[in-house]
Amino acid sequence: MKRRVVVTGVGAVTGYGFGADALWAGLVSGRSAVRPVEWTGWESAPVQVAAPVPEKISGNGWRNLQMARIALREALGKKRPQGAGGLAAAIGWPGPEEKKGEDPLGILAREFSLTGPREESLAACAASTQVIGEALRLVREGEADWMVAGGADGRVHPGGLLGYDRLGALARGYRERPAEACRPFGREKNGFVVGEGAAFLVLEEKSRAEKRGAKIYAEICGAAEGCDAFRITDPGEDAVEAAFCVESCVEDAGMRAGEVDAVVCHGTGTPKNDRAEARALRQVFGERQPWVNAPKARIGHLSMACGAVESVIAVLSLRENCLPCTVTESWTEDAECPVRMVRAPGVKGVRSVLKPSFGFGGQNACLLFRQG
Amino acid sequence: MKTAEEFREVVRKAVAETLRRKEPVRDEQRVTADLGAESIDRIDLTFRLEEAVQKALDEKVLFAEPEPTVADLAERLKQMVEGR
Numbered sequence: 313m314k315r316r317v318v319v320t321g322v323g324a325v326t327g328y329g330f331g332a333d334a335l336w337a338g339l340v341s342g343r344s345a346v347r348p349v350e351w352t353g354w355e356s357a358p359v360q361v362a363a364p365v366p367e368k369i370s371g372n373g374w375r376n377l378q379m380a381r382i383a384l385r386e387a388l389g390k391k392r393p394q395g396a397g398g399l400a401a402a403i404g405w406p407g408p409e410e411k412k413g414e415d416p417l418g419i420l421a422r423e424f425s426l427t428g429p430r431e432e433s434l435a436a437c438a439a440s441t442q443v444i445g446e447a448l449r450l451v452r453e454g455e456a457d458w459m460v461a462g463g464a465d466g467r468v469h470p471g472g473l474l475g476y477d478r479l480g481a482l483a484r485g486y487r488e489r490p491a492e493a494c495r496p497f498g499r500e501k502n503g504f505v506v507g508e509g510a511a512f513l514v515l516e517e518k519s520r521a522e523k524r525g526a527k528i529y530a531e532i533c534g535a536a537e538g539c540d541a542f543r544i545t546d547p548g549e550d551a552v553e554a555a556f557c558v559e560s561c562v563e564d565a566g567m568r569a570g571e572v573d574a575v576v577c578h579g580t581g582t583p584k585n586d587r588a589e590a591r592a593l594r595q596v597f598g599e600r601q602p603w604v605n606a607p608k609a610r611i612g613h614l615s616m617a618c619g620a621v622e623s624v625i626a627v628l629s630l631r632e633n634c635l636p637c638t639v640t641e642s643w644t645e646d647a648e649c650p651v652r653m654v655r656a657p658g659v660k661g662v663r664s665v666l667k668p669s670f671g672f673g674g675q676n677a678c679l680l681f682r683q684g
Numbered sequence: 685m686k687t688a689e690e691f692r693e694v695v696r697k698a699v700a701e702t703l704r705r706k707e708p709v710r711d712e713q714r715v716t717a718d719l720g721a722e723s724i725d726r727i728d729l730t731f732r733l734e735e736a737v738q739k740a741l742d743e744k745v746l747f748a749e750p751e752p753t754v755a756d757l758a759e760r761l762k763q764m765v766e767g768r
Binding site for chain 2: 329330331333334367368369370371372378381382385386389390
């Protein structure tokens, strides 16, 4: 019998500020963390909005490493688990103006005395989802007592915005209406907004967590990964591999598709990605579609860290028994991307939440959480 | 109920432990500008203060601008504990 694994700590840094509580409060408030870019000389640039962390960040190393450190510290909390903990992470590289860094996982492992297994991924936007899945397997199979898993990334700098814009991936304009810029699965969707942040989750074998009286946020019960093997920047159009990844994840959890209540979608707001994701969900869930939300509309796209932050949202949704709305009142469904989008004020009765991520390179990863 | 001086002592002790300072921490010192606290220290310090007062604290309120001195932190902590 598989060992069961639970989430006993979460930490986040996002456009809503420091802390998982700030993230949740921001989401349920209906506010957006997307705002106009205020850089000098940027007035005529095509991309006018982003979702930076509003608080001043200080510490050793480059910004992504600093954000990782803050989220990781919060996740470990006041009383960390006993035994050798491992680290699984996807940490973005330094920005163009920053000093080059070395081995972020080594730095974090040393600072937090994480002497257990170490896993790393650079699988683009699926990276942190993938490492959380790896961490689940290590704890489930007894190779680690516990793991802390997640990621940190952000490209809120001119090079980041212009680079994504050249790929045609970003929403242009919207300076006067930043909250409307990213419209996952909606009409008039025209790209994503660049965000930044970090998130980590502590994964621990269930009986050990119960024995030490740890707070259990949720159970992490399934993980899967795969690859479209199609194009670098486009998802497979038939979504067969994306659907297979989601199905494998549900199967890994020992559940049936009909038992999945909700999905915290990858939902970038780019036409091809949304179409493929909606198609994958349709293939897996058929007529009984679970509720979905798409946090990138509110906090931007955190590149390699998006899956970790969205996993924290999934876990908090289970804790609060509510899937929050992430789109504005003006959002309208696109018939080409039919999904069961949560509208304000959110949906109650959430017992299981799926977290898929679909990255450049056709890299797919998926996690499943349920009430612990 | 703790006095204002007792709250200041709680904060001085927590700041000294968080920043591993051997020199005394003074009430008029600002946590970041004068004592060199980094972002992660704010999280650490919040955990230590939560332990000391046995209450969940909002780190955002605790460290809201303008940057608090040790005495400001103690006052904010007192208000949070007393539910004001």
